[in-house]
Amino acid sequence: MAECAFFRAAQSGMRVVMDLTVSDLTIARGGVPVLAGLSFVLEPGHALILRGPNGIGKTTLLRTIAGLQPPVSGQITGAQDRIAYAAHADGIKPTLSVVENLRFWARVFGAGGIQPALEAFDLTTLSERAAGSLSAGQKRRLGLARLLVTGRPIWVLDEPTVSLDTRAVAMFADAVRAHLAWGGSALIATHIDLGLEAGVLDVTPFKASLAPAAGANAFDEAFL
Amino acid sequence: MIALLLRDLRLAVRAGGGFGLGLAFFLIVTVLVPFAVGPQSALLSSIAPGVLWLGALLACLLSLDRLLALDWEDGSLDLLATAPLPLEAAVTIKALAHWITTGLPLVLVAPVLGVLLNLPGPGYLWLVVSLAAGTPALSVIGTFGAALTVGLKRGGLLLSLLVLPLYVPTLIFGAEVARRGALGMETLTPLLMLAGISAGALALLPFASAAVLRVNLR
Numbered sequence: 001m002a003e004c005a006f007f008r009a010a011q012s013g014m015r016v017v018m019d020l021t022v023s024d025l026t027i028a029r030g031g032v033p034v035l036a037g038l039s040f041v042l043e044p045g046h047a048l049i050l051r052g053p054n055g056i057g058k059t060t061l062l063r064t065i066a067g068l069q070p071p072v073s074g075q076i077t078g079a080q081d082r083i084a085y086a087a088h089a090d091g092i093k094p095t096l097s098v099v100e101n102l103r104f105w106a107r108v109f110g111a112g113g114i115q116p117a118l119e120a121f122d123l124t125t126l127s128e129r130a131a132g133s134l135s136a137g138q139k140r141r142l143g144l145a146r147l148l149v150t151g152r153p154i155w156v157l158d159e160p161t162v163s164l165d166t167r168a169v170a171m172f173a174d175a176v177r178a179h180l181a182w183g184g185s186a187l188i189a190t191h192i193d194l195g196l197e198a199g200v201l202d203v204t205p206f207k208a209s210l211a212p213a214a215g216a217n218a219f220d221e222a223f224l
Numbered sequence: 225m226i227a228l229l230l231r232d233l234r235l236a237v238r239a240g241g242g243f244g245l246g247l248a249f250f251l252i253v254t255v256l257v258p259f260a261v262g263p264q265s266a267l268l269s270s271i272a273p274g275v276l277w278l279g280a281l282l283a284c285l286l287s288l289d290r291l292l293a294l295d296w297e298d299g300s301l302d303l304l305a306t307a308p309l310p311l312e313a314a315v316t317i318k319a320l321a322h323w324i325t326t327g328l329p330l331v332l333v334a335p336v337l338g339v340l341l342n343l344p345g346p347g348y349l350w351l352v353v354s355l356a357a358g359t360p361a362l363s364v365i366g367t368f369g370a371a372l373t374v375g376l377k378r379g380g381l382l383l384s385l386l387v388l389p390l391y392v393p394t395l396i397f398g399a400e401v402a403r404r405g406a407l408g409m410e411t412l413t414p415l416l417m418l419a420g421i422s423a424g425a426l427a428l429l430p431f432a433s434a435a436v437l438r439v440n441l442r
Contacts, residue, residue, distance in 0.1 A: 066306050069442040085306045089299025095238035096231070107227035108307045146303075 018044050018078065020154055020185065022065065025074035026208065029060045033072060033208035040201055042185050044153065047176060047198035050189040056203055058189040059087070062158050065187065084152035086160060090143025094132025098123055098142055101131050102149055111151030120175050121145040121168075136163040144172055147179075155179060155186040161194070169194065225309060225317050232321035242290055246283035246326045247333060253279040254337040265342045272341035273351060273402030279337075280330045280355055281362060281391055287326050288366040288387065289373075289380035291318060292437070296374045305441055311434035319360075319367040319430070327359030343406060350405020354418060358398035361422040364429050365390045371433040375440045393421050 020042040027035050034057030042048050050058050064071050066085040092101050102114045102123075118124045121141040126134065131142060140163050147155055155176070161169050173194045176186050188194070236243040257275050258268060292315075295301040304314050334355055335348045343351065369387035373379035397418040404411045 063302075063442075066302075068302060068305060081308060083306055085303065087299060087302060089297075089302070091295075091298055091300035091303040093231070093235055093298065093300070095235060100231075100234070104227055104231045105303070105307075108304070108309055110308065 018153070020065070020078045020082075020187070021076070023075045023077075025061075025064070025076065026072040027057060027060050027064045027069075028072045029057060034060055035203055035206045036208035038074070038203065038206045042154070042187055044183045044185050045180050047180055047186040047188060047196050049194070049196070049198050049200045050187065050203060051191075051200055052203040056207060058203060059158050061203065062087070062156050062187065062189060066156050079154065082152055083154050083156050084147045084150040085156045085158075086143055086147055087158040088162065090139055091146070092131045092139055092142055095130060097128050097130055098134070099127045101142060102145060105146045106149035109150040109152070111149050114145075114149050117145040117148035120148055120178075121171055137165055137168055140164055141168055141171070144175065148175065153184045155184065155188075157186065157188045157190075159190060160188060161190060161192055225313055228304075228309065228314060228317045229321055232318060233324060236321065236325040242287045243325050244329075246286050247329050249286055250279045250283040250330055250333065251337065253282065254340050258340065269342040269344050269406070272338060272343040273347060273406050274399045275341060276334055276338060276343070276351060277354070277358075277395060277399040277402060280334060280359065281395055283330055284326055284359065284362040284366060285384055285387065285391075287322065288370050289383050291322055291367060291370040292374045293370065293379065296440075301374070301437070302441060305438070311437055312430045315367055315371065315433040315437065316364075316426075316430045319363045319433075322367065323360055323363040327355075327363050331355040331359060346408050347402060347406030350411055351402045354398045354401035354405070354415065357401075357415065357419045357422055358394050361394045361418075361425045362391060364422075364425045365394070368429045368433045368436070371436045371440065374437065394418065397421065 022041075023039045025035070025038045026033055027038075038061070040048065050061065052058055060069070062085070063069050065076055065079055066083050067079060068085070091105075096104070099114065099118075102117060106112070106114050118127055121144060123138075123141060123145055126138060131139065134142065140160075144160060147157075160172060164172060169192070173196055176188075176194070176196060179186060186198075188198070254276065257271075261267060261271070292301065295304065305311055331352060334351055338348055338351055366387055369383050369390070372386060373383045376382060397414045400414040401411050401418055404414065
């Protein structure tokens with residue numbers, strides 16, 4: 001495969017601690033397996049773009065890697081406390097100002113100042129506005145600026161460019177490039193071309209057969 | 225942790241935060257009771273401790289459905305779950321923020337409303353003491369209920385049905401402290417029971433809330 005840099009065999013045993021390694025992962029949504037046998041390695045300084053049709057399980061995969069739901073089987077290593085996750089909802093409080101929203105996340109993650117994040121996404125002039133009065137694209141920029149204040153090395157992003165205009169997409173691509181140059185890595189599910197020098201992982205071949213999860217698991221799932 | 229507490233307090237006092245809603249509800253309930261019962265001051269003063277406790281309990285219930293549901297809707301809960309802060313700490317802080325914005329004001333206005341119900345003189349101190357000891361349990365138990373119903377649309381009613389039975393021990397001992405205090409009787413035993421319930425709920429329920437929340441976030 002062309003993107004073989006990202007597909008190192010899971011059994012290679014040469015795991016660098018900083019890599020995000022996913023091996024033989026099976027994930028389920030609502031008790032139904034969606035992706036099975038998925039393996040990849042994401043190294044520091046690299047980005048990996050996830051592709052696949054709607055409903056294939058990209059969001060479920062990203063939530064599993066972020067630790068929001070357990071995998072059915074398989075292993076994820078190197079993700080513990082190193083993930084900055086951003087999904088469709090930005091976690092923005094409408095009654096707080098842009099600065100207050102961003103400062104809150106900066107303090108929760110105990111990372112540095114918010115000024116670079118404001119500048120990277122051109123939010124400086126909006127900083128005192130209530131987040132509720134921002135447009136959809138501006139809110140999204142605020143949600144992405146949050147990634148910069150987390151100080152986390154692995155960005156796990158689910159459709160980050162929704163409602164962004166071309167200028168904001170370029171801003172975002174620049175932010176990702178800066179993050180990669182700093183030694184971070186990014187796992188991005190997107191349908192558009194970001195112009196990044198990134199590997200592409202099409203998850204379509206890993207689609208699980210539509211059998212329900214192994215009996216005991218499915219039974220537990222109903223009660224958990 | 226302080227950041228989360230400050231954010232929740234700030235959100236509560238901003239527009240639409242619901243601060244004061246519980247207080248206004250408490251006030252209205254206590255004002256309505258004399259209208260319903262009639263102008264019999266002896267009857268009023270004997271039911272005052274129970275009515276005040278019931279009013280405070282229902283007022284506490286009012287703001288529970290927004291405790292976690294708002295964070296769930298805008299995605300903050302997902303982000304908090306991936307943050308360095310343990311979810312147990314996050315739910316404890318959110319319960320504390322709920323107590324500061326709902327429980328504490330109720331404790332402070334209860335003596336004023338006691339006047340409306342002709343609460344006997346010695347009862348004021350014990351009313352405040354019992355509410356101060358009991359309302360933390362109401363917030364912590366309520367947070368557990370909110371965690372249980374977090375993913376549900378219109379979960380507010382279900383939340384009330386789940387939480388109200390769990391409030392029964394707190395209500396029994398809390399109202400008993402206030403009643404005995406108002407009659408000038410010994411209050412130590414129910415007060416210790418009440419404080420025990422609060423301490424136990426505070427020690428155990430955050431773990432249950434966090435576990436339930438993890439399941440609901442899947």
